[in-house]
Amino acid sequence: MSGLTHQDKDGRVRMVDVGNKPVSTRLAIASARVFMNQAAFTAIRDGAGPKGDAIRTAELAGIMASKRTADLIPLCHPLPLTRARVAIEPDETAQAFLVRAEVATDGKTGVEMEALTAASVAALTLYDMAKALDKAIRITDVQLEEKRGGKSGDYVRGTTG
Amino acid sequence: MSGLTHQDKDGRVRMVDVGNKPVSTRLAIASARVFMNQAAFTAIRDGAGPKGDAIRTAELAGIMASKRTADLIPLCHPLPLTRARVAIEPDETAQAFLVRAEVATDGKTGVEMEALTAASVAALTLYDMAKALDKAIRITDVQLEEKRGGKSGDYVRGTTG
Amino acid sequence: MSGLTHQDKDGRVRMVDVGNKPVSTRLAIASARVFMNQAAFTAIRDGAGPKGDAIRTAELAGIMASKRTADLIPLCHPLPLTRARVAIEPDETAQAFLVRAEVATDGKTGVEMEALTAASVAALTLYDMAKALDKAIRITDVQLEEKRGGKSGDYVRGTTG
Amino acid sequence: MSGLTHQDKDGRVRMVDVGNKPVSTRLAIASARVFMNQAAFTAIRDGAGPKGDAIRTAELAGIMASKRTADLIPLCHPLPLTRARVAIEPDETAQAFLVRAEVATDGKTGVEMEALTAASVAALTLYDMAKALDKAIRITDVQLEEKRGGKSGDYVRGTTG
Amino acid sequence: MSGLTHQDKDGRVRMVDVGNKPVSTRLAIASARVFMNQAAFTAIRDGAGPKGDAIRTAELAGIMASKRTADLIPLCHPLPLTRARVAIEPDETAQAFLVRAEVATDGKTGVEMEALTAASVAALTLYDMAKALDKAIRITDVQLEEKRGGKSGDYVRGTTG
Amino acid sequence: MSGLTHQDKDGRVRMVDVGNKPVSTRLAIASARVFMNQAAFTAIRDGAGPKGDAIRTAELAGIMASKRTADLIPLCHPLPLTRARVAIEPDETAQAFLVRAEVATDGKTGVEMEALTAASVAALTLYDMAKALDKAIRITDVQLEEKRGGKSGDYVRGTTG
16 A cells, blocks of 8 residues: 555545545645845845835735646645735845745645645746846745644644654 | 846836747756655655556646646746646655656747746645655755757756856 | 735735634625627627527626636635626617626625626626727726625615715 | 627627638737725825735736636637736826736737736726725726727727727 | 526526535536547557556546536536546447546535536547547547435436436 | 557657647537437527527537637647637437537647537536436537548548548
8 A cells, every 4th residue: 555645545546535524724834945146136136116026926926826726736625715825035145035835724625735836836936037037046945834734733844743 | 227027117017028029949848856755755656556656647737737837927928838748757866756847839938937837836746645645845956957949049057057 | 004904014915814704605796887889789789699699698708707706816715606697788878788797605705806707707708799890898887786794794885885 | 790700690609710810910908997985095006015015916917817818708719918018007186096908919819808808807906905995996997098900900099990 | 487497587597596505515426438449449548558648647637627617617616626536447348438537525516517527528638649540539428327415316327317 | 659649659648749740720620419308408499598598608618618628638739729619409309419619720730629628518518507407418429520631631520531
């Protein structure tokens, strides 16, 4: 037995049955980092001018993508999100942007994939807006930071299993 | 002037005008890496059984996502892709999966974002299928490997620009 | 403090948290008017022939759009609609079509945006079908007529706040 | 004969045949106005703070919606947009916001519906962000301002046909 | 009176009101058969090689399509699916593939259309992958096999109503 | 070698490269039949009343679905359709509805899948509207009738290949 919940007993992939799981409040926080060269970093960081804003565009793209998760990830269950927020902050020392996405639902399964999809698409949107200035941009450390609710218990990166 | 092509002269974001650019063949190759613990790595690597296949599910999700890029990335132009392929290989030493996405079009603008979106969503799908076995999975090094066609010239990671 | 619920305390947009709101039955009715010239008005009004029907096409487009609201309006929550209906009637005196959309859900937040999106897309579809006959068509008075359910109380246009 | 190009000779609706039309550059500009009360108008107008921005959110929603037009309007042809831009300006005297959307393509048919859809969805997004402060917001004058390219000739509102 | 629940009393189509129906567990199983010539049948049946798999691609496409049902079928209610599985088996004697889709929800209305959409899209995907070898492929017997839950009672094809 | 164009040399599925194929006009016609009991057949056939119309709803759903084909069928190329039309006629003798979908493009690959998807979704929509009256409805004979354009030559069902 593989331990992969997305496969049935003869190995075929499926959307797993969550019908018997109780509805509960679930939260997930995911992050990503986007490294770019000095010219691109400065342009994006300072792009928050009076009429436009690359960072806000990326945050919004992340929020919108969280609602499309079940369309993109084949075996994800569609979930009615109750909250979504993406925050991007520059890290001067690292010459990188830190993306942090928080998503919540009252549902039968968790929202890790929704938070990770939001963080990924926000990072890709930053990439898109900076790519004319740097072709070597790198998105890295797309990962789960925190997860609350559900049978498998809470998770905080670095402190638990 | 910021150098950000997605902002007009007063800073407002926009989908840039590519109307005057010629149609030409354009190719992009992007990659990503997905690190996971031994249990998850083994389960995914060996999931290629007679009736199911986590890796093939992720490859297919990446191909399908490449066609949704303009829906996800706010300022991307819709492009009629002429080719898409995602290949995922296990790296035993690193205990990671390497995702490689190739996309091509005959269009007025490049397909970097399509290749990067394909690689990201394939990586997220692997994550989804392995997350029951490892909550600390990390997607990293989402980056452009190669780009051909278009006015700005070819790019091969590590050798140019 | 701006009073804008879609912004957090430092002004960043977000999908607001409705996790603690109770599920209740909510209804919204929205309307729109579409003014066009005599030739276009007559063609659309009389288009209800034995085998085709511009008005019914627009009504159906409105119903379908109500289900896409959370995809279109960035900070809208996805909601499982329990009812949707769009009715379009000609107003001979005004040489206009009146669009009326009713949408309901059992959810944690209201369906005003779903009703308004349905009315808008139905109006745009009428426009599309008549535009060969009149380039000066005008969609106007897209507005909420009635709203029931939820903490903020009922609303009927012209009678309340 | 009805003059409705979206109906065939026995009245059935269809997506009309544009196969024999030449590819040419086409531009459309559409506008909309959003009227709201003083509290809502001020909050939205001044929402352009350091970290959030209701107006920019609405502009971006309009750009993204222009790419979804063929999904929403049943008989619209899918078109590869080459340019999209939405600008929203406050009109102090009218206590309203003016939405202006410009869209272009190199295609076989025009982009009026894309520009009108962008203007409508941008207006609906402003509505969504202000509705907590005013339930009587009104979207009005959704209309074509200008159209260039294509066999039927140019159109500028107020000066032609 | 027509008996068509999707039409209101004056005949206009609508998404019917399910607001007063209780939430209950609902299951539907649908099937389809895909007939093709010997060359195509053999190629698809044996396509389950070490690195690719036409049948698994079609199964996955069916699962993903089940989540898009309300986008495709105009008067379907959006439903949060709790389970989805598509299995395709070759029938040597008939030189056909049998598609079987199972879908479940906890909702106010049934999931027959979700199961039928999954079966149809899985069948179309098989068709797409085999069409280079046979232009006369035929998809047939798309039908409901079983339905459980909801007021109208259980249904098993061949034994009831 | 399997002969399956959607698999590369090591068997992995992909969206095949059509970059070197010339753009040409391509047409496809697909059909489907929907069998139902007398009560359902009569209700749908006579549903073409003054204000509603089950058949026209299904035709429109088919047209809209043709534009979503590349979203549904994993390895289909996105194509800019230039024409789409779905016609449904009752067959009194067979107590069935005949669905016929015609789709055209100027593109690098054919539109068989678009026509077949249109016919399938139109048939499913008829099913949805009649299912309250008959749980045993059967969609059958989803097949290609005609195909024109492209290197592989024309095809007319029953006369060629």
